[in-house]
Amino acid sequence: MSRKKVLLVWLTLSLLLSLVAAGPVAGQEDEIVIGVYEPMTGPQAAGGELTMQGVYLAHEVRPEVLGRPIRLVLVDNRSDKAESATAVQRLIEQEGAVAIIGSYGSSNSMAGGEVAERAGVPVMGCSPTNPLVTEGKDYYFRACFIDPFQGRVMAKYAVEELGVEKVAIIQDVAQDYSVGLAAFFREAFIELTGDAKGIVAFTAYQTGDQDFTAQLASVMAKNPDAIYAPGYFGDGALLARQAREMGYQGYILGADAWEAPELIEIGGSAAEGILITSHYHPEAELSPASQPFVELFMEKYGERPSAFAALGYDAYMLVVDAIERAGTDDPKAIRDAMAETKDYEAVTGTITLDKNGDAVKDAVILKVEDGEFKYVGTVKP
Amino acid sequence: MTVSLFFQHLANGISLGALYALIAIGYTMVYGILRLINFAHGDIVMVAAYVAFYGAAMYALPWWLAFPLAILLTAGLGMIIERAAYRPLRGVPRIQLFTSAVAVSFLLENLGIVVFSGRPKAFPRPAFLDKPLHVGDVIIISYTPVAVAVALILFGGLLYIVHRTKVGMAMRALSKDIETTGLMGVDTDRVIMIAFAIGSALAAAGGILLAIKFPQINPLMGVVPGLKAFIAAVLGGIGNITGAMIGGFLLGIAEIMIVAFFPQLAGYRDAFAYTILIALLLFRPTGLMGEVEPEKA
Secondary structure (H helix, E strand, O other), X not given: OOHHHHHHXXXXXXXXXXXXXXXXXXXXXXXXXXXXXXXXXXXXXXXXXXXXXXXXXXXXXXXXXXXXXXXXEEEEOOXXXXXXXXXXXXXXXXXXXXXXXXXXXXXXXXXXHHHHHHHOXXXXXXXXXXXXXXXXXXXXXXXXXXXXXXXXXXXXXXXXXXXOOOEEEEEEOOOHHHHHHHHHHHHHHHHHHOOHHHEEEEEEEOOOOOOOHHHHHHHHOOOOOEEEOOOOHHXXXXXXXXXXHOOOOOEEEEOHXXXXXXXXXXXXXXXXXXXXXXXXXOOOOOOOOHHHHHHHHHXXXXXXXXXXXXXXXXXXXXXXXXXXXXXXXXXXXXXXXXXXXXXXXXXXXXXXXXXXXXXXXXXXXXXXXXXXXXXXXXXXX | OOHHHHHHHHHHHHHHHHHHHHHHHHHHHHXXXXXXXXXXXXXHHHHHHHHHHHHHHHOOOOHHHHHHHHHHHHHHHHHHHHHHHHHHHOOOOHHHHHHHHHHHHHHHHHHHHHHHOOOOEEOOOOHHHOXXXXXXXXXXXOHHHHHXXXXXXXXXXHHHHHHHOHHHXXXXXXXXXXXXXXXXXXXXXXXXXXXXXXXXXXXXXXHHHHHHHOOEEOOOOOHHHHHHHHHHHHHHOOOOHHHHHHHHHHHHHHHHHHHHHOXXXXXXXXXXXXXXXXXXXXXXXXXXOOOOOOOOO
């Protein structure tokens, strides 16, 4: 045989082999597949990893439902909208997921949600907080509160507890999460103070930007008492650092997506004093389920759980609970059971899903102190 | 806008521009010699930042040892890439060479994700760079004068090598015609390898400054600065080292000024920077300092 023929035969064989390997024989017949799409690489990778800590722990605690083993399949959405849509498609078509968990990042979730909706597979969002993730969607639910509430919580805290009168808002225009939250905060702030002039600056950056000195110089010329920048943790760390380097001395306020170890590692001393809204803190005592969870978590990972780990844990448990109540692995039946979730005792609070599929829950305020997120208080809806 | 605020923005622009300039001169030098758009240049920037990070944070080397070491190792990496991915393609159409550069770029990025993990790491900044300087009302982060000085010194050094040394003469000859230069008795492979070593060392210096300015390093951190440096090089006239230097500073200042004067466009500053670039290229296709050269047969 000539070299070319050998090569051809070899290629054909390896192609056939790969087809066999990718076929449905990979798993057991009776298993139930729960898909997860999360950012494991890219600028939101930390959020994905924190969430997965909780999901893996939950899977260890409840590896079976309806007497059948659960197979967890994770697909990386690379912090990217287009990749998120592909990830959900892969979970449904290739992996045969009957329910899906995801994703950190509202934009990722909105892109993935379109695909799940068309395929008729239910998704339980762990931490996407933008209202549009579930709005008009029959198959998208979430274990967390939404941004109109989160924005209001921080506005209220800034006005009533910190005495902020002049605030500057810096949003990330490429993230639905950030744009939504900035608008909700602004609305609530004006409503609370009755003074539209209290928003002294409203400016923006885009995911991937690292230099905020131009925005900060313009903002600081207006002497705000506080800067509210509801973006992601990496941007937050650099923004805080550059603000402090340029001599800014007011408050720096963020939201739940700033809760990652990176905010403190990268922000260094500039991160000290940062205030954020979040979903959970081990000391907040939001639910009786919290304490046992914290113990299990500490045992497995040797550190305290973050809000995202807690939400990942809750999202998995909510999915399993819905499958159990549905009594079948039919996605439509699971969806219907999920929609009826009521008074579920989750780690992050008691969850009853409203007509949009959103959880209505308490928010917590956290403050960075001595290189840690410290619990400040709880705000009820 | 007050005068001091304007100067504040200008200082911030120069600070950013020095970075682009430094990465751009290495980019443009390699292009000038090989006519190769070295797409992996930005990723070499990233590798250098990680090498410096591991030297300084993991092995606790002092910065004055960790940084030069990172530059040296990265120069070595540049030579390996040239030997493995570019030299075998010498003499084939340029598009293959370019494709190979794109492949190297993706390889480095994905290798980075596997080896360094996708989560960002905090880069340890030398303590003396933490204190800001006050000039009147203008606050200059102390990184700025350092970055400008490094950019100017390396720029001067590069010009010296290219125009005053034997290797530099060989490089300039190579840029006209590789084969003929080889026939003149020049070891072209060696000269090209040296060019890559220098280009990568410049990228490394840029990478370390980038990591100091934005102390958050991740495997994809080189992509955007690499693109910006390429644009700076095109702006200045690709292949022209002085042009790249000027282009880098201009791009940095323009980016900041767009945000300063049009705050409502702040989120889209890249789009505007690129629009300016397109407009400039329509009127001056060769860039600011580029020369028109006849297509080679």
